[in-house]
Amino acid sequence: MTAGRKSAEEPTVPRGDGGAVILTTPSDLEVVITRRFTAPRALVFKAWTEPRHVVRWWGPDGFRTTRCEIDLRPAGRYLIEMTGPDGKTYPTEGTYLEVSPPARLVFDQFFGCLGQPETISRVTVTFEEDGAETTVTIHTLCETVAHRDALIEIGVEKGWSETFEHLAAYLPECARNT
Template sequence: MTAAGINELVSTRVFDVPRELVYRAWTSPELLARWWGPRGFTNTFHEIDIKPGGEWLFTMHGPDGAEYPNRCVFVELVPPERVVLDHLSGHQFRVTAIFEDLEGRTRVTFRQLFKDTEEFEQAKPYCMEGNEQNLDRLGELLTEANI
């Protein structure tokens, strides 16, 4: 995880699976619910319409019992190359996930660009670790035989 540019965090990870499978993990509600968020968090999806302009309304349940309502809108979907969404509740930021084919393996570049510098500085300490845990959980899902 690095701070890259103004108000932006970037994580990169390589997974030993084809990028079509990574893209599916990002765009299948059943799979997305299993890995999205830092370690110890679970999700309840209230609405998810995976198309440009489609809303994703969900509650993240923290390991301490706290609940975090979230509202996102999908901006761009380019199978199997890219998913872009705007997080519009609480801290506002854009997530851009890029999936690069590495001869059957996939490099995921996870970019999180905050709208506001003050919010970025507030969120940066926990987002840096949370984004890494998010990618850890994605990797764990991708190694399961039943997906």
């Protein structure tokens, strides 16, 4: 295991609303990111799947979402573009394979930051409710070890940690605007 990544058994330091990002690599082709939020599952799912909400929290520190299109249905496409501090546009796009509100999304994803348009990940996002909390798990299945390693190298753990901090901060406003 690379320094900085945690196994599911290692303790984490709570941040923000009490959640902490945990990154694990169950196999050479997988990256799993998990974060707990103090919010009901339906609200977290809505914030994750409605463009008017996504543009308010998506992206790590210093990035802003400049375009968000979501056709939330099987075979529907999505496109999210972020503009980074360097002024470059970073797209994330793909096709939904499964949409099961408010519990699960499965989609194929091209992540533009890797600069490899032929490289597609299969991503499963689950939203598990436990009382007043929701755990979001992003399971990314990569095509190759090099693909998985490239995600880790570009800082997927830090990026999701910052992005999820933005989501945690936005959820109270999202609850007021639903």
